[in-house]
Amino acid sequence: MIQSANSHVRRLVNEKAAHEKDxxxxxxxxxxxxSGILIQFEQIVAVYHSASKQKAWDHFTKAQRKNISVWCKQAEEIRNIHNDELMGIRREEEMEMSDDEIEETTETKETEESALVSQAEALKEENDSLRWQLDAYRNEVELLKQEQGKVHREDDPNKEQQLKLLQQALQGMQQHLLKVQEEYKKKEAELEKLKDDKLQVEKMLENLKEKESCASRLCASNQDSEYPLEKTMNSSPIKSEREALLVGIISTFLHVHPFGASIEYICSYLHRLDNKICTSDVECLMGRLQHTFKQEMTGVGASLEKRWKFCGFEGLKLT
Structure with a gap:
C-alpha cells in the first residue's frame, strides 16, 4: 500500500510536470x-496612417476622413492594450525566472536560455512585423502610384474635353463679337445718316423760321403801312379823286385871285368845266380843307361879302 501511494505520488508529480509543460x-x-495579432494591428495602423497623408487624404470625402480617424484611434487603442498584455506576460515570465534562479541554479540557466529564446523570438517577430510593415508600405506606394496614374489618365481626356469645349465657346464668342462689330458699324452708319438728315432738317427749319420771321415782319410792315393809309383815307377830307381834282382846280383859280373870290364866282368858273357841279358840295369841300382854303368877310353893311382865299402855303407850315 505504501508502494502504491509512492507510485501514485510519482504519477501525480509526472502529471503535474506534464500539465506545467502543457x-x-x-x-x-x-x-x-x-504577437501575431499585434503585428496585424501594426499593419492596420500603418495603413490608416498612410491613408491620413496629404496625397491620399485629398481623395476622401469628409465623412470618410472622419471614419478613418475614428477607426485609426480604435486600432491604436486595441494595439496598445494587446501590447501591454504581452509585455505583462513577459514580465511575469521574467519574474518567475528570477524566482526560479533563487531556488535552483539549474533552473535559472534553463530560464535564461528560455528568456534568450523568447527574446530571440520577440526580435524575430519584431523583424517580421517590420518586414510586413515595409511590404505594406511598398504595396501602398504602388497602389498610390496606380491611383495617381488612373487619375492622370482620367484627367487627361477630361482636360481635353474641357479644352475642346473652351475652344468651341471661344470660337462662338469670336463669331458673335464679329457680328456685334458689324452691327455696330451699321448702326454707326445709320447714326451718321440720321445726323446728316437732322442737320438738313435743322437747316430747313432755320430757313423756314427766317422766312417766317421775314414774312411776319413784312406782314407787320404791311399792316403798319396799310393802317395809316386807311386812317388817312378814313380821316382825309378828300373822299374821291373827283374832289381832289376840284381842290386842284379851285386852288389854281384862287392862286391867281390873291384877294379871294366868292363862292358864286368860283362855281361859275367850275360850271364852265362841268355843269353837274353843285355849289353846296363845293362849299362843303372847301370848308373841310381848313389848311388849304379859308373864308373871310369883306365890306361893310350892304356891301358885306364872303370870300374864299387860298392859304395852302401857310397851312403847309402848320401841318
Whole structure:
C-alpha cells in the first residue's frame, strides 16, 4: 500500500510536470498568437496612417476622413492594450525566472536560455512585423502610384474635353463679337445718316423760321403801312379823286385871285368845266380843307361879302 501511494505520488508529480509543460506550451501559443495579432494591428495602423497623408487624404470625402480617424484611434487603442498584455506576460515570465534562479541554479540557466529564446523570438517577430510593415508600405506606394496614374489618365481626356469645349465657346464668342462689330458699324452708319438728315432738317427749319420771321415782319410792315393809309383815307377830307381834282382846280383859280373870290364866282368858273357841279358840295369841300382854303368877310353893311382865299402855303407850315 505504501508502494502504491509512492507510485501514485510519482504519477501525480509526472502529471503535474506534464500539465506545467502543457501550460508552458499554451502560454507560448497564446504569446505567439498575441504577437501575431499585434503585428496585424501594426499593419492596420500603418495603413490608416498612410491613408491620413496629404496625397491620399485629398481623395476622401469628409465623412470618410472622419471614419478613418475614428477607426485609426480604435486600432491604436486595441494595439496598445494587446501590447501591454504581452509585455505583462513577459514580465511575469521574467519574474518567475528570477524566482526560479533563487531556488535552483539549474533552473535559472534553463530560464535564461528560455528568456534568450523568447527574446530571440520577440526580435524575430519584431523583424517580421517590420518586414510586413515595409511590404505594406511598398504595396501602398504602388497602389498610390496606380491611383495617381488612373487619375492622370482620367484627367487627361477630361482636360481635353474641357479644352475642346473652351475652344468651341471661344470660337462662338469670336463669331458673335464679329457680328456685334458689324452691327455696330451699321448702326454707326445709320447714326451718321440720321445726323446728316437732322442737320438738313435743322437747316430747313432755320430757313423756314427766317422766312417766317421775314414774312411776319413784312406782314407787320404791311399792316403798319396799310393802317395809316386807311386812317388817312378814313380821316382825309378828300373822299374821291373827283374832289381832289376840284381842290386842284379851285386852288389854281384862287392862286391867281390873291384877294379871294366868292363862292358864286368860283362855281361859275367850275360850271364852265362841268355843269353837274353843285355849289353846296363845293362849299362843303372847301370848308373841310381848313389848311388849304379859308373864308373871310369883306365890306361893310350892304356891301358885306364872303370870300374864299387860298392859304395852302401857310397851312403847309402848320401841318
Amino acid at each position: 501550460m508552458e506550451e499554451a502560454k507560448e501559443k497564446f504569446k505567439q498568437a498575441l
